[in-house]
Amino acid sequence: MIGWIVCALGALFYSYEYLLRITPSVMEAPLRAHFNLSATGFGTLSGFYYYAYVAMQVPVGILMDRFGPKRLLTMACLICVIGTVMFAGTGVFWVSAVGRFLVGLGSAFAFVGVLKLATIWLPEDKLAMVSGITSALGALGAILGDNLLVIVIDNHGWEATIQYTAVAGAILTILLWFGIKDHVNDNASSGTVENFKCGIKDLLIITENPQIWINGLFGCLVYLPTTVLAELWGIPYLQHAHMLTQESAAFANSILFVGFTIGAPLMGFISDKLRRRKMPMLFGATGAAVVMMVILYVPGLTAYHINALMFILGLLYSSQAIVFAVGRELSPKEAAGTAMALTNMMVMLGAMLLQPLVGRLLDWSVYLRDKSLYMSNIASDKMQVLYTADDYQFALTIIPLGILIAAILTFFLRETHAHADN
Numbered sequence: 338m339i340g341w342i343v344c345a346l347g348a349l350f351y352s353y354e355y356l357l358r359i360t361p362s363v364m365e366a367p368l369r370a371h372f373n374l375s376a377t378g379f380g381t382l383s384g385f386y387y388y389a390y391v392a393m394q395v396p397v398g399i400l401m402d403r404f405g406p407k408r409l410l411t412m413a414c415l416i417c418v419i420g421t422v423m424f425a426g427t428g429v430f431w432v433s434a435v436g437r438f439l440v441g442l443g444s445a446f447a448f449v450g451v452l453k454l455a456t457i458w459l460p461e462d463k464l465a466m467v468s469g470i471t472s473a474l475g476a477l478g479a480i481l482g483d484n485l486l487v488i489v490i491d492n493h494g495w496e497a498t499i500q501y502t503a504v505a506g507a508i509l510t511i512l513l514w515f516g517i518k519d520h521v522n523d524n525a526s527s528g529t530v531e532n533f534k535c536g537i538k539d540l541l542i543i544t545e546n547p548q549i550w551i552n553g554l555f556g557c558l559v560y561l562p563t564t565v566l567a568e569l570w571g572i573p574y575l576q577h578a579h580m581l582t583q584e585s586a587a588f589a590n591s592i593l594f595v596g597f598t599i600g601a602p603l604m605g606f607i608s609d610k611l612r613r614r615k616m617p618m619l620f621g622a623t624g625a626a627v628v629m630m631v632i633l634y635v636p637g638l639t640a641y642h643i644n645a646l647m648f649i650l651g652l653l654y655s656s657q658a659i660v661f662a663v664g665r666e667l668s669p670k671e672a673a674g675t676a677m678a679l680t681n682m683m684v685m686l687g688a689m690l691l692q693p694l695v696g697r698l699l700d701w702s703v704y705l706r707d708k709s710l711y712m713s714n715i716a717s718d719k720m721q722v723l724y725t726a727d728d729y730q731f732a733l734t735i736i737p738l739g740i741l742i743a744a745i746l747t748f749f750l751r752e753t754h755a756h757a758d759n
Contacts, residue, residue: 339458340458341458341459342516343458343516343517343518344454344455344458344467344471346512346513346517347406347410347447347450347471347517348470348471348474348475349474349509349512350410350414350447350450350509350513351447351448351450351451351475351478352474352475352477352478353414353417353447353478353505353506353509354414354417354440354443354444354447354478355447355475355476355478355479355482356478356481356482356486356502357417357421357440357444357502357506358386358440358444358568359478359479359482359483359567359568359569360482360486360499360502361379361382361383361569362383362483362567362568362570362572362573362590363482363483363486363487363572363587364486364490364495364498365379365572365573367490367494367495368382368495371428371495372428372433374430375700376697376699376700376724377693377696377697377699378696379696380693380694380695380697381434381693381696382430382433382434382437383437383568383569383692383693384688384689385434385435385437385438385441386437386438386440386441387441387685387688387689387692388438388441388689389439389440389441389442389445390441390442390444390445390685390688390689391682391685391686391688391689393441393442393445393446394445394449394678394679394681394682394685395540395675395678395679395682397409397445397446397449398449398540398675398676398677398678398679399537399540399675399678401446401449401453401675402453402539402675405453405519405520406450406453406454406457406517407513407517407518407519409446409450410446410450410513410517411510411513411514411517412443412446413442413443413444413445413446413447413450414443414506414509414510414513415443415506415507415510416439416440416442416443417439417440417443417444417506418443418503418506418507418510419439420435420437420438420439420440420441420442420443421440421499421500421502421503421506422436422500422503423435423436423439424436424437424440424499425495425496425499425500425503426496426500448471448681449677449678449681451467452467452468452471452665452677453677454517455471456670465604465605465606465608465609465614465658465659465662466602466605466606466609467605468601468605468658468659468661468662469600469601469602469605469606469655469658470601470602471658472597472601472655472657472658473597473598473599473601473602474598476594476595476597476598476601476651477594477598479567479568479591479594480591480594480598483572483587483588483590483591483594484587484588484591487583487584487587489501539669539675540675540679542668542669543667543668543669543676543679544679546667546668548667548750548751549664549667549668549676549679549680551746551749551750552660552663552664552667552680552750553664553679553680553682553684554743554746555618555657555660555743555746555747555750556657556660556661556680556683556684557683557685557686557687557739557743558622558687558739558740558742558743558746559618559621559622559625559654559656559657559739559740559743559744560654560657560687561687561691561735561736561739562593562625562629562650562651562654562736562740563593563597563654564684564685564687564688564691564692565688565691565692565695565733565735565736566733567590567594568688568692569688569692569695570692570696570732570733571586571589571590571593572586572587572590573586573724574729574733575589575590575643577724577725577726577728577729578724578725578726578729578730579638579640579643579726581640581643585640588644589640589643589644589647590647592644592647592648592651593647593648593651594651595651596647596648596649596650596651596652596653596655597651597652597654597655598651599652599655600621600651600652600653600654600655600656601655601657601658603652604655604656604659605658605659605662608659608755609662612754612755612756613752613754614659614662614663614666614750614752614753614754614755615747615752617659618656618659618660618747618750619744619747619748620653620656621653621654621655621656621657622653622654622656622740622741622743622744622747623741623744624649624653625650625653625656625740626737626740626741628646628649628650628653629650629736629737630737631646632646632647632650633729633730633733633734633736633737634730654740660680660684661677661680661681662755663680663753664676664679664680665677666753666755666756667751667753687739691735694735695732695733695735696732698731698732698735699728699729702724702727702728702731702732703724703728706725706727706728
């Protein structure tokens with residue numbers, strides 16, 4: 338029981354950082370007005386989170402294996418708090434961007450830290466289910482962000498709302514320090530790798546395995562409904578393309594996370610039970626690509642249809658959570674943190690590269706459609722362009738295309754049968 342409690346505390350931090358991750362999507366309009374941002378600029382501001390998050394994944398894995406989760410997760414949560422305060426407490430774009438970067442820096446430790454705790458405290462054959470449960474708890478943070486934050490923003494403004502999240506993070510920092518243990522038998526704070534030389538050796542072994550890269554690329558591409566749509570462009574898309582209100586769009590966006598919350602543990606459980614990884618991954622990716630195309634290209638969808646489709650989409654692409662178990666099973670046991678961190682780095686590359694790209698494609702689509710409108714907005718320093726459904730269809734096509742490529746990648750992935758080689 339104590340193992341589940343320790344892992345739950347780590348997962349609580351992941352849920353918290355996930356709430357911080359998606360906050361820009363909830364406050365797109367006030368943020369763009371505050372900093373006078375185009376869609377490209379808005380995507381870039383959000384992207385600063387991922388510049389730190391992605392770059393830190395491999396160092397985080399090595400650090401986690403060397404020093405253990407307790408100190409690192411506590412420090413990471415504190416960094417998130419500092420970055421959050423900076424993000425909301427300025428009218429200067431670069432200061433806010435630095436704050437967003439710090440939030441990404443601290444957040445980089447969360448998911449890997451939970452999985453590292455799971456490898457220490459829980460049976461190995463539960464790893465896919467644990468990664469699914471952890472992913473689900475992150476989705477719960479997103480659900481809170483999409484719904485609760487909208488209400489708080491309406492009543493207190495976006496700046497005060499972010500400061501409230503900083504206070505919550507400070508409380509969580511204290512809980513992590515007193516609640517997490519690095520070992521089952523004692524309270525010592527240390528990792529599973531004796532020194533950095535061993536950690537680098539394990540990293541080289543992991544990176545030389547092409548299966549690790551195939552698995553990570555699958556995770557990146559099938560996760561695009563989260564990293565590109567739900568975490569940033571989902572609410573603006575639903576408002577502009579399907580004419581939903583801010584509240585309805587936020588609710589529909591959160592329904593995607595509800596589906597993922599249910600699907601991720603379920604997919605992990607099914608995969609562990611069947612001792613098959615590839616089958617649920619292929620099924621989830623193929624189905625998610627079809628549903629995503631319906632959401633983007635079928636006209637006349639009502640709010641009810643969109644909610645149902647978003648829920649089904651979340652259920653299907655939650656098969657992404659299995660990639661962390663696969664990454665562990667393809668790697669040395671003592672380097673579990675490094676293996677899962679490298680996998681997570683590849684997963685999050687989609688957000689770092691494609692969130693700004695979608696913004697640029699939106700601006701480009703408007704420019705091609707109406708050059709004079711686009712140029713007049715730039716000249717007046719008012720980048721309040723109304724993007725049409727066609728603009729969003731053009732920009733977001735990268736999502737179903739990427740998921741289809743992910744489905745194809747499963748044919749090149751070796752079946753691990755839920756068993757580590759070493």
